[in-house]
Amino acid sequence: MRADAQRNIDALLEAAKTVFATSGVDAPVREIAEMAGVGVGTVYRHFPQRADLVAAVFRREILACADAAPVLAAEHGPGEALALWMQRFAAFIATKRGLATALYSGDPAFESLPAYFEAHLVPALEGLLAAAVAAGEVRDDVGTSELMNAVGGLCMQAQKDKPGQSDRMVALLIDGLRYGAGRSSGKP
Amino acid sequence: MRADAQRNIDALLEAAKTVFATSGVDAPVREIAEMAGVGVGTVYRHFPQRADLVAAVFRREILACADAAPVLAAEHGPGEALALWMQRFAAFIATKRGLATALYSGDPAFESLPAYFEAHLVPALEGLLAAAVAAGEVRDDVGTSELMNAVGGLCMQAQKDKPGQSDRMVALLIDGLRYGAGRSSGKP
DNA sequence: CACTTATACGGAACATTGTTCCGTTTAGCA
DNA sequence: TGCTAAACGGAACAATGTTCCGTATAAGTG
Structure with missing residues (x-):
């Protein structure tokens, strides 16, 4: 696995944890992507749904x-x-x-x-x-x-x-x- | 209350009951409106949310x-x-x-x-x-x-x-x- | 019955959000 | 350094809740 991919996965999990705690699990994907500093395409690459x-x-x-x-x-x-x-x-x-x-x-x-x-x-x-x-x-x-x-x-x-x-x-x-x-x- | 308004409310409640039983309470508003034979505007007139x-x-x-x-x-x-x-x-x-x-x-x-x-x-x-x-x-x-x-x-x-x-x-x-x-x- | 008007109607348009697509960028390697 | 497969970003699409407004009509009034 490429290093940037792993980095992004970690960043996404961390960002999602924070956003979920703040806004609940219904928070928009875009919000999580933004906080992680990635595009939504990257989110869906690693988490199909x-x-x-x-x-x-x-x-x-x-x-x-x-x-x-x-x-x-x-x-x-x-x-x-x-x-x-x-x-x-x-x-x-x-x-x-x-x-x-x-x-x-x-x-x-x-x-x-x-x-x-x-x-x-x-x-x-x-x-x-x-x-x-x-x-x-x-x-x-x-x-x-x-x-x-x-x-x-x-x-x-x-x-x-x-x-x-x-x-x-x-x-x-x-x-x-x-x-x-x-x-x-x-x-x- | 105008007669057509009451008629539409009844039709909406009946249609919603049917649709909810079939598709669950998450069914689209449009589907309910269509089954009731009214426009979505009418739905929101009687049920703001x-x-x-x-x-x-x-x-x-x-x-x-x-x-x-x-x-x-x-x-x-x-x-x-x-x-x-x-x-x-x-x-x-x-x-x-x-x-x-x-x-x-x-x-x-x-x-x-x-x-x-x-x-x-x-x-x-x-x-x-x-x-x-x-x-x-x-x-x-x-x-x-x-x-x-x-x-x-x-x-x-x-x-x-x-x-x-x-x-x-x-x-x-x-x-x-x-x-x-x-x-x-x-x-x- | 004809006229008027407040009420109600319909559906196009808007906003939000999940998901897909594809042209562009880049990490890892030879 | 140059190549290429992998990954990226974000525009575009689809579904759905909600709003808006021009049109239609029920129900009084003369």
């Missing part, structure tokens, strides 16, 4: 989010790493206005995203959660998928309201996890 | 569905009326590809729809369900909203698959209601 670019950005950010897990685990204690990652995950969701709609649109370009989610994010959380449970820092009666869905739903709802609400809600959830630390189930 | 037409069709069909409840209740026994209405409700959802997406789009034109739902459909089901419970034809431990959401979710999922699946699934749900008739809760 608009949706392919959207999916590529999602995949890239899912990976980035998943990759943060081992780093956080290495730099912090198990409970702290779990908390930080959940905030990181919440921040990821927050920049995805229109994600749910896109996922349910039936567009084939998005078909692989749920699997990508499952393949990368669930294991990432799984590891952090298991470590935190093993360290006795959080309760052990909450499932990984359950927790992910909770955070996801929380952020989707919170998007409509004031910014910062997601953070507080997720923090609340984390405190809930810590509250029953070392217990099997039931209220303390 | 495309979304207003969509919302009007939804409201109209919600009303029609709610109005069917007392009719069914008068013509059939309580259990049968409940079953028929649930099928009717399922049929309504089935013609609404894109409803969920529209509802979550954030468009102000759709903001009032959930309230409309709550104000008309929930009471309609409430009455039928209560009557059927009172007659001892169905179990009494299922809530109205719960049941509506179940049917709604069922149909949303079933839309992607073979036609007729919704009907069978709803029928299954109804049999489930009947199975525990006269009991308070728990499995038989």
Whole structure:
């Protein structure tokens, strides 16, 4: 692959990420092309359909989010790493206005995203959660998928309201996890 | 209001209902105008925004569905009326590809729809369900909203698959209601 | 019934946006 | 340095929401 092609792909993904976070995933292709400093022809050369670019950005950010897990685990204690990652995950969701709609649109370009989610994010959380449970820092009666869905739903709802609400809600959830630390189930 | 104006509004709502059921709520305005036998200018005279037409069709069909409840209740026994209405409700959802997406789009034109739902459909089901419970034809431990959401979710999922699946699934749900008739809760 | 006018109508024209096409430029190589 | 396949840019096309305005007409009025 030619060096300029790779450069442009990177620039496009970066620009798209920014534009999507600002204007939602429905932003015009031209706007993304302009911010990346390329022509629309270049966009379509690398991403035959608009949706392919959207999916590529999602995949890239899912990976980035998943990759943060081992780093956080290495730099912090198990409970702290779990908390930080959940905030990181919440921040990821927050920049995805229109994600749910896109996922349910039936567009084939998005078909692989749920699997990508499952393949990368669930294991990432799984590891952090298991470590935190093993360290006795959080309760052990909450499932990984359950927790992910909770955070996801929380952020989707919170998007409509004031910014910062997601953070507080997720923090609340984390405190809930810590509250029953070392217990099997039931209220303390 | 001039007679031709009212006539065109009716024709537009009817045409839109048909087109939405066939092509989804994203169908072009021109297509609806043509089927109604009017120009696009007429559409926008009565519905300033495309979304207003969509919302009007939804409201109209919600009303029609709610109005069917007392009719069914008068013509059939309580259990049968409940079953028929649930099928009717399922049929309504089935013609609404894109409803969920529209509802979550954030468009102000759709903001009032959930309230409309709550104000008309929930009471309609409430009455039928209560009557059927009172007659001892169905179990009494299922809530109205719960049941509506179940049917709604069922149909949303079933839309992607073979036609007729919704009907069978709803029928299954109804049999489930009947199975525990006269009991308070728990499995038989 | 003829006349008048406010109302409504139709569809061409405009604006936005996804997508395609092709003449021009350039990276990588011999 | 010169060649060529790959990549680029942006004009042009297509689809669709929306606006505008000249024309037609419903419904009063004399």
